[in-house]
Amino acid sequence: MTTTLGVVFLPFLPPEQLREAAQAAEAAGLEELWLWEDCFRESGIAAAAAALAWTTRLRVGIGVLPVPLRNVALTAMELATLARMFPDRLLAGVGHGVQDWMQQxxxxxxxxxxxxxxxxxxxxxxxxxxxxxxxxxxxHLDDVALDWPPAFPPPLLLGAVGPKTLSLSGELADGTILTGATTPEQVASARETIDAARREAAVSRRHTVTVYLPAATGPDAGDRLARELTEWGMGTDSGIGVAGNAAAIAAAAQRYVLAGADTIVFQPTRDEPDLAGFMGVIARDVRALMP
Known part of the structure; x- marks a missing residue:
């Protein structure tokens, strides 16, 4: 099965840049554009609606909506509305949220x-x-139903790190989203945990694994990636991320695929000087090198 490739529009960028980014992603032939609902930056639902409206083919993933922020009926209403307006183009991720933010x-x-x-x-x-x-x-829901449920509900994904949440994802979700701090070895371990939960729950539906991969290309790629990893609290010797040309990026992505990932979402650095160019490298050059 062909690996799906995507890119994150980081919420550290101002929302007024999303239109250009989404249209650049579609023009480059990228398959998926992913959005984060990080506190207190940008809304996942509002950004997804805009990105979907500005494009015609691009799939848009929200990874993830923090459930402590949301009443589930409202989340269902919003996702159903998007799924009906843009069939087969929405990927919906939910998760615990960052607990410090939830406390705030x-x-x-x-x-x-x-x-x-x-x-x-x-x-x-x-x-x-x-x-x-x-x-x-x-x-707590008392006789609640959507007036406009989608004919085909969007895939429901869970953001997960620990084994209990990974098991929950395997049991209940259509897919799992792994953070950019995940190594190929951790992907393999996560896949084992997910599959064990699926077997125990007798779940037969397909379950995809999506992983974010920090990446940088261009003449200063190594320096930018090192700064990014430091900002995330990770060392340059952590085995996380890839800097280099398309061949290096494709080789790193393939290690994740062999470990069990179905979708690789490349996470540019916050100081990426040419996001449209980065998307083009992923959509054309990296895609061409993926088996």
Missing amino acids: VGGRVASPLTLLREQTTALRALLEGQTLQTAGRYV
Whole structure:
């Protein structure tokens, strides 16, 4: 199966640059553009709606919507609206959120895993057109159903790091999103945990693994990547990220594919001087070198 390639539009960039980036991604032939709902930068839903409206073919992923920030009925309404307006082009990711940020907004809960389980279960059911009567620890729905559920619900993905969340993703989700701090060895381990949970839950639907890969190309690629890794609290000897030409980037991506990744989303540095050019390298040069 062909590996899917994407690029992140980082929320460190001002939102008014998204239109140019989304259209550049589509013009380059990139398959997916990914967005982050990081506190307190940019809305995942608003940015996704705009990117989808400005393009005609590009798939747009949200990775991820922090569930402590959101009532599940509202998330379902928003995702259903996008899925109906832009069929087969939305990828919806949800996750715990960064707990310090959740604390800042008064949304931190005693059991993030329970909240994610309850929200994911309810979200899938609502998007499938079910009527819910739910009284969980955190999710309470009284005869709730969407008036406009999508004919084909978008793939529901979970952002995951730890083994418990990876297992939950395998049980409930259509895919897992792994952070840019993930090595190929960790991808392989995550895949094993996910697949074990799928077997235990007797889940047969396909489950994809998406991983962010920090990358830089151009004459100062090494320096920019080193600064980026330092900013993220990772050393240059961590085995994370790749700097170099298309061949080097493709080789790094292939290591993740062999470890079990289905989608590689390249994460440019915050000081990337030519985002459109970076997208072109990924869509044309790196794609041509992927087996």
